[in-house]
Amino acid sequence: xxxxxxxxxxxxxxxxxxxxxxxxxxxxxxxxxxxxxxxxxxxxxxxxxxxxxxxxxxxxxxxxxxxxxxxxxxxxxxxxxxxxxxxxxxxxxxxxxxxxxxxxxxxxxxxxxxxxxxxxxxxxxxxxxxxxxxxxxxxxxxxxxxxxxxxxxxxxxxxxxxxxxxxxxxxxxxxxxxxxxxxxxxxxxxxxxxxxxxxxxxxxxxxxxxxxxxxxxxxxxxxxxxxxxxxxxxxxxxxxxxxxxxxxxxxxxxxxxxxxxxxxxxxxxxxxxxxxxx
Amino acid sequence: xxxxxxxxxxxxxxxxxxxxxxxxxxxxxxxxxxxxxxxxxxxxxxxxxxxxxxxxxxxxxxxxxxxxxxxxxxxxxxxxxxxxxxxxxxxxxxxxxxxxxxxxxxxxxxxxxxxxxxxxxxxxxxxxxxxxxxxxxxxxxxxxxxxxxxxxxxxxxxxxxxxxxxxxxxxxxxxxxxxxxxxxxxxxxxxxxxxxxxxxxxxxxxxxxxxxxxxxxxxxxxxxxxxxxxxxxxxxxxxxxxxxxxxxxxxxxxxxxxxxxxxxxxxxxxxxxxxxxxxxxxxxxxxxxxxxxxxxxxxxxxxxxxxxx
Numbered sequence: 001x002x003x004x005x006x007x008x009x010x011x012x013x014x015x016x017x018x019x020x021x022x023x024x025x026x027x028x029x030x031x032x033x034x035x036x037x038x039x040x041x042x043x044x045x046x047x048x049x050x051x052x053x054x055x056x057x058x059x060x061x062x063x064x065x066x067x068x069x070x071x072x073x074x075x076x077x078x079x080x081x082x083x084x085x086x087x088x089x090x091x092x093x094x095x096x097x098x099x100x101x102x103x104x105x106x107x108x109x110x111x112x113x114x115x116x117x118x119x120x121x122x123x124x125x126x127x128x129x130x131x132x133x134x135x136x137x138x139x140x141x142x143x144x145x146x147x148x149x150x151x152x153x154x155x156x157x158x159x160x161x162x163x164x165x166x167x168x169x170x171x172x173x174x175x176x177x178x179x180x181x182x183x184x185x186x187x188x189x190x191x192x193x194x195x196x197x198x199x200x201x202x203x204x205x206x207x208x209x210x211x212x213x214x215x216x217x218x219x220x221x222x223x224x225x226x227x228x229x230x231x232x233x234x235x236x237x238x239x240x241x242x243x244x245x246x247x248x249x250x251x252x253x254x255x256x257x258x259x260x261x262x263x264x265x266x267x268x269x270x271x272x273x274x275x276x277x278x
Numbered sequence: 279x280x281x282x283x284x285x286x287x288x289x290x291x292x293x294x295x296x297x298x299x300x301x302x303x304x305x306x307x308x309x310x311x312x313x314x315x316x317x318x319x320x321x322x323x324x325x326x327x328x329x330x331x332x333x334x335x336x337x338x339x340x341x342x343x344x345x346x347x348x349x350x351x352x353x354x355x356x357x358x359x360x361x362x363x364x365x366x367x368x369x370x371x372x373x374x375x376x377x378x379x380x381x382x383x384x385x386x387x388x389x390x391x392x393x394x395x396x397x398x399x400x401x402x403x404x405x406x407x408x409x410x411x412x413x414x415x416x417x418x419x420x421x422x423x424x425x426x427x428x429x430x431x432x433x434x435x436x437x438x439x440x441x442x443x444x445x446x447x448x449x450x451x452x453x454x455x456x457x458x459x460x461x462x463x464x465x466x467x468x469x470x471x472x473x474x475x476x477x478x479x480x481x482x483x484x485x486x487x488x489x490x491x492x493x494x495x496x497x498x499x500x501x502x503x504x505x506x507x508x509x510x511x512x513x514x515x516x517x518x519x520x521x522x523x524x525x526x527x528x529x530x531x532x533x534x535x536x537x538x539x540x541x542x543x544x545x546x547x548x549x550x551x552x553x554x555x556x557x558x559x560x561x562x563x564x565x566x567x568x569x570x571x572x573x574x575x576x577x578x579x580x581x582x583x584x585x586x587x
Contacts, residue, residue, distance in 0.1 A: 020385055277337060
């Protein structure tokens with residue numbers, strides 16, 4: 001029985017080590033359905049909620065201006081931030097789920113053992129996974145950010161005008177991609193630490209959707225600062241074109257804080273990946 | 279490898295605890311190339327753990343395991359040196375067999391056509407694009423073997439490869455392993471079935487409760503551990519029994535009246551009978567089956583005994 005054809009395997013390996021791992025992670029990502037489902041949902045939810053919130057706001061414009069003058073004033077100062085806040089705020093949940101799944105599905109299916117046999121030093125695999133996933137999310141998010149902005153600004157047109165050339169608007173559009181890519185890495189880090197799909201998803205979503213926004217209710221100056229420095233709350237500032245009056249951090253400072261949180265969590269995930277039995 | 283014996287897998291004083299439970303207990307052995315070495319032990323003996331330690335998936339509490347002199351984690355492009363099939367499934371259920379092998383190939387810089395080649399080799403070409411979650415146990419095992427062969431490795435470590443396979447699949451694995459060993463590869467394969475190993479392996483490493491029980495060739499193992507008795511049928515049992523007892527044999531009676539003689543070889547019994555002019559109807563050397571020999575050897579180290587005798 002001829003089991004092997006030497007020439008098919010031997011010879012020098014193609015490409016540099018890390019490039020090969022990037023390619024492999026790309027193959028992993030594109031060859032499961034959850035990737036497509038999550039990204040399709042991201043598009044649908046983002047467009048859907050943008051249209052819904054902006055539409056409701058326009059139709060209630062005069063009433064809202066009377067009831068919530070502060071909120072409306074902020075909207076008029078930064079329409080771009082309002083547009084993104086509506087759609088991306090919900091759309092990000094799909095990235096939370098996908099970010100967790102990208103790593104926990106390796107554990108739940110046992111595939112992590114195959115992956116670690118191929119890359120026994122482990123950390124390069126995690127690094128490649130982060131790089132590929134963040135890049136894919138960034139690109140998809142940008143493909144959504146611009147249409148979302150045009151959709152929202154067109155709907156707002158009768159009440160308030162905003163264009164891509166206004167100060168900070170282009171940065172906010174790019175910020176959507178930067179923010180979602182970081183949300184993805186944040187979720188991936190939690191998934192890498194917890195290793196279980198359901199627990200990680202529940203944890204990430206509870207934090208992003210409930211705990212972090214609720215921190216706004218913390219009393220006093222301390223409460224305000226605690227809320228401002230929470231990862232997703234700080235990070236989402238990058239999606240605003242104009243800094244809010246009450247914002248403790250600038251958009252880039254906020255994004256830096258979010259990045260720092262994420263790096264720390266990824267470092268914990270990396271440490272545990274090295275230490276734990278697979 | 280011309281005429282020089284060298285070891286490819288080297289395990290030295292390896293220990294692993296999970297909590298309070300000792301899975302592997304100061305285990306040392308080595309595996310040589312160009313043959314199939316069976317790794318045998320009852321369920322729970324520590325076979326899978328030992329393999330996981332060799333493959334760098336688990337960290338030992340003490341000791342070392344090396345492949346060709348290096349720990350697995352230090353191998354460059356490890357799948358090109360070592361192919362492994364783990365007992366537990368290691369495939370994403372939603373991914374196709376082809377893509378599973380493709381990403382593994384990409385990590386090692388193994389070209390794409392090799393993926394088609396191993397799929398062909400294990401007979402999964404037709405279902406290569408189907409989700410692996412729908413595979414039968416046997417197809418899953420074949421996919422695992424394809425992954426193990428992907429990098430054309432000279433060392434193969436296979437944990438219970440025949441588990442769940444039908445007779446045709448078992449025969450296929452048996453022949454594949456022999457062919458791979460004949461090509462000069464090192465094959466280290468675990469099983470809890472002695473009879474399976476007797477057909478496949480030349481050398482045996484037997485463990486129980488994480489400790490080494492035997493490190494021996496299959497033939498030695500059988501000879502050493504089987505009690506040799508001789509079954510004798512004669513119409514004159516009483517006279518023969520007396521004669522044999524004088525020679526120091528231990529004689530017991532089987533239910534059907536035959537004699538079971540321990541401590542004398544069949545030719546000697548024949549000679550004694552002839553000298554005493556006793557007619558013999560049957561004179562048959564008996565051998566314990568491999569499975570019996572294995573059970574006898576490991577009986578002290580089986581973790582869970584059945585309750586009834």
